[in-house]
Amino acid sequence: MGNMKEKKPSKKPLVYYCILVAVIMMLLNSLVFPMLMEAQIREVGYNEFLKMVDEGSVKQVARNESEGLITFLAVDENGRERVYKTGIWPDEDLRARLEQANVEFAAAIPTQSSPLLTFLLTWILPILIFAALGQFMMRKLQNGGIGPNAMSFGKANAKVYVEAQTGKTFADVAGEDEAKEALSEIVDFLHNPGKYAKIGARLPKGALLVGPPGTGKTLLAKAVAGEAQVPFFSISGSEFVEMFVGMGAAKVRDLFQQANEKAPCIVFIDEIDTIGKKRDGGGLGGNDEREQTLNQLLTEMDGFDGKKGVVILAATNRPDSLDPALLRPGRFDRRIPVELPDLGGREAILRVHAKNVHMANDIDFNAIARATSGASGAELANIVNEAALRAVRMGRDIVEQADLEESVEVVIAGYQRKSAVISEREKQIVAYHEIGHALVAAKQSDSAPVHKITIVPRTSGALGYTMQVEEGEHFLMSREEAFNKLATLTGGRTAEELVFHSATTGASNDIEQATRLARAMVTRYGMSDRFGMVALETVENAYLGGDSSLACSQETAASIDHEVVAMVKEAQDKARKILSENMDALHKLSKYLLEKETITGEEFMQMLHEQA
Ligand code: ADP
Ligand code: MG
Numbered sequence: 001m002g003n004m005k006e007k008k009p010s011k012k013p014l015v016y017y018c019i020l021v022a023v024i025m026m027l028l029n030s031l032v033f034p035m036l037m038e039a040q041i042r043e044v045g046y047n048e049f050l051k052m053v054d055e056g057s058v059k060q061v062a063r064n065e066s067e068g069l070i071t072f073l074a075v076d077e078n079g080r081e082r083v084y085k086t087g088i089w090p091d092e093d094l095r096a097r098l099e100q101a102n103v104e105f106a107a108a109i110p111t112q113s114s115p116l117l118t119f120l121l122t123w124i125l126p127i128l129i130f131a132a133l134g135q136f137m138m139r140k141l142q143n144g145g146i147g148p149n150a151m152s153f154g155k156a157n158a159k160v161y162v163e164a165q166t167g168k169t170f171a172d173v174a175g176e177d178e179a180k181e182a183l184s185e186i187v188d189f190l191h192n193p194g195k196y197a198k199i200g201a202r203l204p205k206g207a208l209l210v211g212p213p214g215t216g217k218t219l220l221a222k223a224v225a226g227e228a229q230v231p232f233f234s235i236s237g238s239e240f241v242e243m244f245v246g247m248g249a250a251k252v253r254d255l256f257q258q259a260n261e262k263a264p265c266i267v268f269i270d271e272i273d274t275i276g277k278k279r280d281g282g283g284l285g286g287n288d289e290r291e292q293t294l295n296q297l298l299t300e301m302d303g304f305d306g307k308k309g310v311v312i313l314a315a316t317n318r319p320d321s322l323d324p325a326l327l328r329p330g331r332f333d334r335r336i337p338v339e340l341p342d343l344g345g346r347e348a349i350l351r352v353h354a355k356n357v358h359m360a361n362d363i364d365f366n367a368i369a370r371a372t373s374g375a376s377g378a379e380l381a382n383i384v385n386e387a388a389l390r391a392v393r394m395g396r397d398i399v400e401q402a403d404l405e406e407s408v409e410v411v412i413a414g415y416q417r418k419s420a421v422i423s424e425r426e427k428q429i430v431a432y433h434e435i436g437h438a439l440v441a442a443k444q445s446d447s448a449p450v451h452k453i454t455i456v457p458r459t460s461g462a463l464g465y466t467m468q469v470e471e472g473e474h475f476l477m478s479r480e481e482a483f484n485k486l487a488t489l490t491g492g493r494t495a496e497e498l499v500f501h502s503a504t505t506g507a508s509n510d511i512e513q514a515t516r517l518a519r520a521m522v523t524r525y526g527m528s529d530r531f532g533m534v535a536l537e538t539v540e541n542a543y544l545g546g547d548s549s550l551a552c553s554q555e556t557a558a559s560i561d562h563e564v565v566a567m568v569k570e571a572q573d574k575a576r577k578i579l580s581e582n583m584d585a586l587h588k589l590s591k592y593l594l595e596k597e598t599i600t601g602e603e604f605m606q607m608l609h610e611q612a
């Protein structure tokens with residue numbers, strides 16, 4: 001698996017450039033130029049001059065009265081001719097001495113032996129150096145740091161994020177069957193965009209992988225690319241954040257431009273919540289950059305041709321913090337939940353990762369999976385790795401059951417506070433709670449009331465849930481149905497009370513929902529005997545969640561509260577009666593759920609009927 005992280009752009013290239021230039025200037029000024037000059041004219045004392053004349057090393061002499069100087073050309077110790085100068089002294093003999101030494105009397109001796117060379121050295125060379133340095137720095141800046149806006153240079157030299165072969169396939173992703181199923185349509189689309197285009201179908205442009213950390217979202221995205229064998233452009237939301245102003249937007253633009261050229265392909269934006277957070281409008285421009293990036297992303301998503309075969313996948317573990325604009329149709333309108341694995345899933349994940357290590361033949365993966373309820377795929381992968389490390393520490397070349405058991409404790413204890421690995425007792429309570437809901441629902445309507453019951457903790461923070469689906473679409477709810485629903489909502493807590501004789505906090509959401517429903521029945525649906533068809537509340541803002549306001553007197557408000565309490569109590573009595581009459585089924589089904597962690601509605605009904 002190639003690592004595609006881009007090299008971090010250096011944040012202060014300009015500062016470095018300035019410092020470098022200053023240092024070079026100083027060096028040139030203080031060392032090189034004086035040396036050059038010195039090489040050209042040497043100052044000597046008058047007596048030294050006379051000595052050189054007598055020695056016969058002086059060739060030419062020129063008097064410069066205005067400057068009070070004698071410049072002369074002489075051969076130095078190394079036999080090279082060079083220019084010397086000395087002061088003028090009143091000296092009667094000098095002329096005779098010079099003539100005797102056969103020195104030529106010159107009009108002037110050029111003080112700089114080669115003006116052209118000096119010019120080159122002092123002017124052209126530094127300019128060349130700076131220009132070259134500038135070019136070099138410019139290229140560096142372009143690649144990483146300052147963007148096109150800052151330097152008004154051409155297109156941002158964004159990295160090509162192609163990773164033609166991610167090397168991952170769906171076989172690498174264990175469990176997560178629902179997510180894989182949803183993604184396999186995308187794979188098919190990428191394989192054969194023409195098939196879809198021909199019929200005029202437009203596949204969702206974007207799919208959002210939503211789930212807790214470590215459940216394999218990144219892995220799934222790579223597997224899609226691997227399955228479809230298309231290029232995979234990936235960028236992480238956090239990479240945008242540390243960029244200079246305007247760079248994030250430019251990068252998004254480039255990314256999509258490249259993707260368009262390489263279509264069919266996958267663009268994967270990991271951790272999209274870092275750029276896709278809700279825009280709050282306020283603030284003092286602190287989030288401008290992020291907002292610009294997000295806007296650019298939205299624009300690009302709207303702009304490109306959905307039939308071309310560019311699929312945008314994104315992953316997040318904080319879906320509720322995303323800007324609603326991102327979730328609009330035509331953008332990330334398909335949401336693929338990637339939940340924590342259930343028992344079967346955990347076992348499968350352990351097996352996938354066990355393939356890469358030498359394992360003893362008699363490993364009981366099921367036992368390990370049982371002990372790790374609530375663990376994510378990443379944690380399970382880590383458990384296998386820790387077990388292998390332990391085996392090495394013990395001087396073995398094969399992983400044994402004990403290694404796995406030991407590493408469960410190491411890894412889970414390490415993660416305990418972060419993720420909800422729930423205890424056996426808690427699991428039991430949750431199982432009874434969920435079966436309580438399902439049983440009350442089933443006994444009231446005698447149809448498969450649930451689609452799926454699970455005690456695998458959900459992204460939402462719920463420890464378990466009972467997924468109910470109404471048959472067909474349902475716009476009207478009769479009074480009986482509403483009341484049954486109320487009873488079903490209270491079923492969870494009631495089962496806990498019946499079996500464990502205590503209440504837990506796990507029912508808070510049920511209580512909230514039940515209260516809201518009961519209240520609406522009294523105040524809006526006219527379903528209470530006491531008030532009948534009098535609207536006591538009006539919905540104010542139907543689009544934004546439907547705030548309602550009371551439209552009645554204080555006394556009525558108080559009696560509404562009484563009515564609501566009475567109604568919920570009545571519903572709970574009904575639930576209690578149903579559950580008491582079916583205690584055997586409650587125990588049996590709860591035990592079964594505890595074992596399997598997830599059961600379908602059909603399984604549930606089948607067991608219920610066997611029971612009867
Ligand atoms: P996420 O992006 O959801 O936080 P990753 O895809 O980065 O999680 O998963 C981290 C690692 O955990 C993966 O590289 C893989 O080794 C392991 N892993 C997670 N889920 C699974 C899975 N369903 N099957 C196999 N391995 C998994
Ligand atoms: Mg990830």
Ligand code: ZN
Pocket residue numbers: 433437492493506507510
């Ligand atoms: Zn509940």
